[in-house]
Amino acid sequence: MSNALTIDRLYVSYHGQDALENVSLSIQEGTMTGIIGPNGAGKSTLLKACLDLIEKDQGDIRFFEQPFKQVRKQIAYVPQRNDLDWTFPIHVLDTVLLGTYPKLGLIKRPKKEDRAYAYHCLEKVGMQDFAKRQIGELSGGQQQRVFLARALAQNAQLFCLDEPFVGIDMASEETMIGILKELRDEGKTILVVHHDLSKADDYFSHLVLL
Template sequence: MTAMKQALTVKDLYVSYHGSEALHDINFSIDQGKMAGIIGPNGAGKSTLLKAILELIPKDKGEVRLLERPLKEIRRKIAYVPQRNDMDWTFPINVLDTVLLGTYPELGPIRRPKKSHKDWAHHCLEKVGMAAFSKRQIGELSGGQQQRVFLARALAQKAELFCLDEPFVGIDVTSEEMIVGILQELRDEGKTVLVVHHDLSKADSYFNELILLNKKLIQKGPVSEILEPDVMMKAYESQLSFLQTKRGAI
């Protein structure tokens, strides 16, 4: 039987902000072809974990391997969609040019997209239902439309690992359903998807696995195991009375 390849391995990861420890001794791995959610209370370090994995912020120590290699060797195969509030929506760029940025890893030193790259970008926009907005300025779109465009940019990259930070915050239901459907298609094609997520009521229908975090790794495993009340209690403690899952109140 062929061993499953790992899309992500995190070993002994520590991260600090301004002298305060944000992540403590994080260890886990995710097999290729999975869709995993990073969950936990506010301030748990969910976005910090994703950014540390992608070397967007420094780590104190620890090892991260993506697709079984260091990030610097495999960066072009990793697509990242940041939180919407991390974006500069006043930047003067239109929808098509935003998606074309995803093709840059394939371009030569002159970095001038060919017709084939533009055709591919249009295809990716069609995939997310945004082809009609190709000439629109990115800042003129609704939250859901903006998130669809940035997913199209990730698709244009032809990545193997897709990392999204709170992609469903502030967007409409239609956009959320479309994005989830596309991410699940990517998973079914053998890609790996890692999502920072906060809505526990949808976790069991969105993900294969969950990474439960509260500055340290509480537990990682199948959704049904992580959403058990005794496991969730370890991360959320007094906040549990406010949380809902499809099983009802925890």
């Protein structure tokens, strides 16, 4: 089986302090992997370094044997809730529609079929009744489901989620886990930063411990 992600000797530092030191790992395609560890272990740092969201000191990172920039359209990212500005005035459906933009490019506008597909992704996460609501009006669990729908709209091969279950209700967590497992069964690769080791065996087929 091929690797969806390969990391070789990754180093990342903040203000002269090592955040990640000599990290090497590989994630096989079609797996659901949890990045597990205590607060401050570098879980989110690892994910952000892979996605070029923060600068690395050294190391080689490959997605599907290619550099990130060559395959970025195939990678969907769900950030931590506290990394987002929930006061930004945007409707739920338009938020999900943003997931279609990587394939549309900067010039093309979404078509009717793109909006229909975005609505379908909302239906998949059970949020279709909130399509015209402002994203900031939703609960934490509802917001995370909307951002998962945005990732679904991208129709990616690799889904990267950073602490998606923090501060959300159990019903939303169970819904999201069910969808992620369906994606895995379809051959997609799922990579999740997660802090709760007690649920790791139930949620993930593979673990990265930091």
